[in-house]
Amino acid sequence: MRLILATTLLALTGLTSAAPVTVQDDRGATVTLPGVPKRIVSLLPSLTETVCELGDCAKLVGVDRFSNFPASAAALPKLGGLDDTSIEALVALKPDVVLLGVSARVIDRLEALGLKVVALEPRSMGDVQRVLGKVAQVLGKPDDARRIWNRIDGAISFHAQQLPPAARALRVYYEVDAAPYAAGRASFIGEILERLGAKNIVPAELGPFPKLNPEFVVRADPQLIMVGQRSASGLPQRPGWGGIRAVKQQKICVWVPNESDVLVRPGPRMGEAAALMARCLRQAAAGPVPLPTTPFNAPPGGMR
Structure with a gap:
């Protein structure tokens, strides 16, 4: 039996x-x-x-x-x-x-x-x-999806709660590519920034990742710029960008390649992305943001 x-x-x-x-x-x-x-x-x-x-x-x-x-x-x-x-x-x-x-x-x-x-x-x-x-x-594995999402969402909330008041409400420009393409408020990057209390200069109506006229960024005059190491070279020398507050005050967070990977991928590591952005906001609130000490080395095949 x-x-x-x-x-x-x-x-x-x-x-x-x-x-x-x-x-x-x-x-x-x-x-x-x-x-x-x-x-x-x-x-x-x-x-x-x-x-x-x-x-x-x-x-x-x-x-x-x-x-x-x-x-x-x-x-x-x-x-x-x-x-x-x-x-x-x-x-x-x-x-x-x-x-x-x-x-x-x-x-x-x-x-x-x-x-x-x-x-x-x-x-x-x-x-x-x-x-x-x-x-x-x-x-x-539908139950696992709920568990993982709760962990991601909880991590973002945690990092938002840990930010001091001075690190909130900073006007931020997040550049995803040097064309320039930006992360707008409608993107997952923009939504994380909003959860952290930052003010994205790119409105939601422009779409998640719009291509901008560089003059748009100059006129918006962000207090903080977030950009990957590949696109950061020559950024202060762009026409008119030397007068942007973030450039003048050296408040530019430059992501090394492994950080960029975390930040631009809409997936399980978004809690880590929130931690990186929160670190950047804290540094900018305290004064000039230090540049990476690691030289840029593009991974084989580029980055995505």
Whole structure:
């Protein structure tokens, strides 16, 4: 009788693990997998980190060139980026599902080859929470998504509560790229800044990551600038920027590459991003912000 019961339980367990998984991605496409995937390709760093945070890093068989965290993901085969993914190498990995951004150019080609594709595009904090839930749904771990989101949200609140009054209400310009592209109030970066009490000079109506006329920043005259080390070179020499209050008072927080990775990826490390921004706000409230002592060395393939 015990043997029969054990066999029945095993059979039921097998049926459960093989139950179809259905998810609607950010294209509005409904994707049905025959079961929880065992082989996953991720073509977006934030999605790679999300899979790992959910405990399924071992299921990743390939990633994009920018996925460098955690270390186990950094060691996986690199398949290119949004615009130059190696389809042949990807297909050879025989993934059960490919996770990528909505803007990836390879979606139609991969689907034509019969691969299951889930396209997700986190831009705001609400998007991050939703995408975390979608990935957890694909992996069969919806409860873990709620736990992880509560930890992220709690960490942001903690760092906001620790800031002294002098570090609040500073007018901030956050540059994500030297074009210049900015993190607006509608972006996850802008929303974290708001949670920390900062005043983003880029209004929400311009979108999450708008390309700005440099004169816009000059006129806005921010008290603090946050920028990656790659884009910081020559910033004070831009036409008119020498007169910006943040430049004159040396209140520019320059992120080294590993910090930039944390800050620009809408995923599980947003609590760490809040800690970095809070550190910057405290430094700016106290006086000139020290520049990094580490020289800039671009990671292989650039940064994302």
